[in-house]
Amino acid sequence: MSGDLRIGIAGLGTVGGGVAKLLRDQADLLAARCGRTIRVTAVAARDKAKDRGVDLSACRWHDDARALAGDPDVDVVVELIGGSDGVARELIEAAIAAGKPVVTANKALLALHGTVLAKAAETAGVPLAYEAAVAGGIPVIKALREGLAANRVKRVHGILNGTCNYILTTMRETGREFADVLADAQKLGYAEADPSFDVDGIDAAHKLAILSSVAFGRELDFAGIHVEGIRHVSALDLAFAEQLGYRIKLLGIAGVTDHGIEQRVHPCMVPLAAPIAHVEGVFNAVFVEAEPVGNVLLTGRGAGEGPTASAVVADILDIARGHHAPVLGLPPSRLAPGETAPMGRHYGAYYIRLMVKDQPGVIADVAAAFRDNAVSMESVLQQARDPSGPVPVVITTHETEEAGMMRAIQRIAALGSVVEPPRLIRIEAL
Known part of the structure; x- marks a missing residue:
């Protein structure tokens, strides 16, 4: 590919301003790496007078971000508005329909509508890039x-x-x-x-x-x-x-x-x-x-201006090079249905903290609730007696099914000797 790559940025907050600055500051390096000059030619934001630390006076300014999709001086639309619906979604859909590649950092929109957008992008034959949507600058x-x-x-x-x-x-x-x-x-x-x-x-x-x-x-x-x-x-x-x-x-x-x-x-x-x-x-x-x-x-x-802008510009660089991978790693027709295993079938170990009255029979009642729901205790830590109030009891369990653990916790919470809701944290064998 040859000729300048013209960028339209929607949203000039921390990340949008950071992208504009990074494209300016690293212009020579980016051009050397992709063989093209990358220029910001249009922007869309609410406050035109705000100082964003970068000169955007030569750019076409749009009050309505959706106009970037139809701007003839924009080759790539960068959506940094945020939000799972509204203008952000409409802009991305319009840009894809216009045959323009899209770069976004919008994890909420992708999490809720990513499959539909991926199918639209594949049909249109344009990239939909989103490295910045997950873990900032980590690729x-x-x-x-x-x-x-x-x-x-x-x-x-x-x-x-x-x-x-x-x-x-x-x-x-x-x-x-x-x-x-x-x-x-x-x-x-x-x-x-x-x-x-x-x-x-x-x-x-x-x-x-x-x-x-x-x-x-x-x-x-x-x-x-x-x-x-x-x-x-x-x-x-x-x-x-x-x-x-x-x-x-x-x-x-x-x-x-x-x-x-x-x-x-x-x-x-x-x-x-x-x-x-x-x-x-x-x-x-x-x-x-x-x-x-x-x-x-x-x-x-x-997160932050530098890491997120770095990921956005990396996606822009891929587009400038003509690099185009399937949006979700596979063509949409090859994606398996998104059916998630029920949490009740999770199998693992647990930490439980109870705040209990220091009286006879407490541990026996808790143990009975676990026994009746096929939960095996691994260890019990009990603080020294405190006549002034409840004491913490910490229990760890062997691996068990979540559904049984939840039934046991519900029963334990109802005990008169347990004065606060039980605190449960799953133990991960990483």
Whole structure:
């Protein structure tokens, strides 16, 4: 391919501005690597007067981002507006219909509508690129779709949300509780004013849906993901985890089981010997188990202007080179139905913390609930007697089926001696 590649950017927030600056600052390097000059020729954003640290005066300005799809001076549309529907979706659909390649960082839109958009892109014969949608600057989509294309993936798991990882790391290091650390994360800009998408696991689930589709050659199934956040994790749980030889991480996990592809996002007890246990702060990590390559760990910053802009520009560079891989790793007609294994069939070990009245018979009642639901206890930790109030009892179990564990927990929660809802965290043998 020859001639300048003309870029239209929709959304000039942190990432959009970062992309414009990176294309300017690395213009010579990018041209050398793809044999073409890459120029931003049009933009769409709400505030034209805002200083974004880059001169965009030579660009055509659109108040309506959807106009980029029909702009004759735009070859590639870069969607950085966000949101699972509305203008972002309409812009991408219009650009594909116009035969223009699309680059996006929009994980929510892809998680909910990615299969339909992939089919539209394949029909139109144009790239739909989204490296920045998962794990920021970590090239995990390229690794799964291209570098590991000769492998059969058995399982992929990872720390997919830097906000949650920062909160859990800080709680463990300082002994402070969730609400206190969250407030600090908001002041530092690591968490939004409404942090629900991050701390309730939804952001990580969006990313896991995409990873699972590419890893296992299946249609996206966001609705089938089991999702839990970190609001219920306490400093006490983090301290007990260390005592037991674990570290608590919010993980997204997808893997092949006897009941289909399992997809889940929730806090996990990770063995201290596992490399992912030592990925701290705002960093992300993705661990791929595949055959024949074995295990592959990718780690780096999962958000922010630099990492995300880096991934967006890498996709633009691929388009400039004429590189075009199937959107989800396989042609849409070859994607398997996105049917996820039921969470009740999950098989694993568990950590349970109870706050109980210090009275005779408590452990016997708890043990009976486990026994009647085929749950075998591995260890019991009980704090010294405290006449002033309830005491924590920590139980770890051998591997068992989730459905039986949930029945046992429901029965234990109803015991008069248990004064708080039981806290359950799954133990992962990574």
